[in-house]
Amino acid sequence: SAVISQKPSRDICQRGTSLTIQCQVDSQVTMMFWYRQQPGQSLTLIATANQGSEATYESGFVIDKFPISRPNLTFSTLTVSNMSPEDSSIYLCSVDGPGYNEQFFGPGTRLTVL
Amino acid sequence: QKEVEQDPGPLSVPEGAIVSLNCTYSNSAFQYFMWYRQYSRKGPELLMYTYSSGNKEDGRFTAQVDKSSKYISLFIRDSQPSDSATYLCAMIGYSSASKIIFGSGTRLSIRP
Numbered sequence: 001s002a003v004i005s006q007k008p009s010r011d012i013c014q015r016g017t018s019l020t021i022q023c024q025v026d027s028q029v030t031m032m033f034w035y036r037q038q039p040g041q042s043l044t045l046i047a048t049a050n051q052g053s054e055a056t057y058e059s060g061f062v063i064d065k066f067p068i069s070r071p072n073l074t075f076s077t078l079t080v081s082n083m084s085p086e087d088s089s090i091y092l093c094s095v096d097g098p099g100y101n102e103q104f105f106g107p108g109t110r111l112t113v114l
Numbered sequence: 115q116k117e118v119e120q121d122p123g124p125l126s127v128p129e130g131a132i133v134s135l136n137c138t139y140s141n142s143a144f145q146y147f148m149w150y151r152q153y154s155r156k157g158p159e160l161l162m163y164t165y166s167s168g169n170k171e172d173g174r175f176t177a178q179v180d181k182s183s184k185y186i187s188l189f190i191r192d193s194q195p196s197d198s199a200t201y202l203c204a205m206i207g208y209s210s211a212s213k214i215i216f217g218s219g220t221r222l223s224i225r226p
Contacts, residue, residue, distance in 0.1 A: 004157070040122055043158070043202065043216040092157050101146040101206050103214065105157030 002027055002095050004106035012112045013083055020079045021109045023093035028073035030096070033103065034066070037090040046091075049076045083113045117141050120203055120217030128225050133190040137203035137217045140184065144205040144215075147179050149188045152200045152219065161188075161201070193224045 003026040013019050023032060034046040047055045047068055055068040069077045080087050090110050094103040120137045127133055135149075146165055150158035164170045167181045176189040186205075190197055203217040 040218060042116070042118065042218045043204075045213060094157070097160070099163070101148055101163050101214070102160050105159070107155065107157050110155075 001097065002029065002104045004093060004095065004104060006093060006106040006109050008109060009107065010110040010112075012114065014114055015084055017083055018079055018081045019083065019111060020077050021091055021093075021111075023076045023078070023106055025074045025095055030073070032070065032076045033094045034068065034076075034078045035092045035094065035105075037092060037108070038088075043092070046078070080111065083111075085113045087111065088113045115140055117215050118203060118205060118217045121220055122218055124221040124223060126223040126225060127193060129193060129195060131193050131224075133188075133193050133197070133222060133224075135188040135190075135201050135203075135220050135222070137186050138184055139186070139205060139215075141205075141207070141215075142181075142184070143207040143212075145208040146206045147177070147186045148204040148206075148214075149175075149177055150202040150204055150216075152202060154199075158202055195224045195226050198222060198224045 005024045007022045032049045035043045037043050045058050046061045047057045049055045049068050049070040051070045051073050067079045090108045092108045094105045118139045148163040149161045151161045152158040162172050162177050164177045164179045167179050170177045174191045178187040200219040200221045202219040204214050206212045206214045
């Protein structure tokens, strides 16, 4: 299984600022995924990041708010821009597992916006 | 209506009890049904999956799918305090364009 690390593990930010979350995988992967997990809510896919191309965003998520970089096959970043308290959530990155239906997740970044 | 509904709990049971966790769904295109376990401060990890209808057993865990009722279950036998976690059901269709849809998770606590 892939080992995924995320930085930072948690942060408390002020309204209007931006935070960049890093995701590092111990092996090369084609696709990386970014999810949001709000309290009591389902894991929600924000976007899919392929190396060498623009990220694909899900309905309700836009590049200006959540810019993503994917500079190589083991690394990606998600920026949460112009934050508001509604952006307080856990942000998780994941990669495809060997099975069609499997994903490996990082430990998550717990973000609190004041 | 959400595509996948899951009771958030919390569910608290004594050690050794049988636990039943459930999800309902609305999209008949779902073909793979998964259960992820998420410990506190960790990311979800795949516990087991089932393709289409039927049962699948793995040690103390049994996954059950009833596609006619659009209902899936996870049973945990002889529950242990180490089973205390949030359990998320998840499902995906067969199309290459399908995405995994997750339930909101049920928080389970096993009392010693």
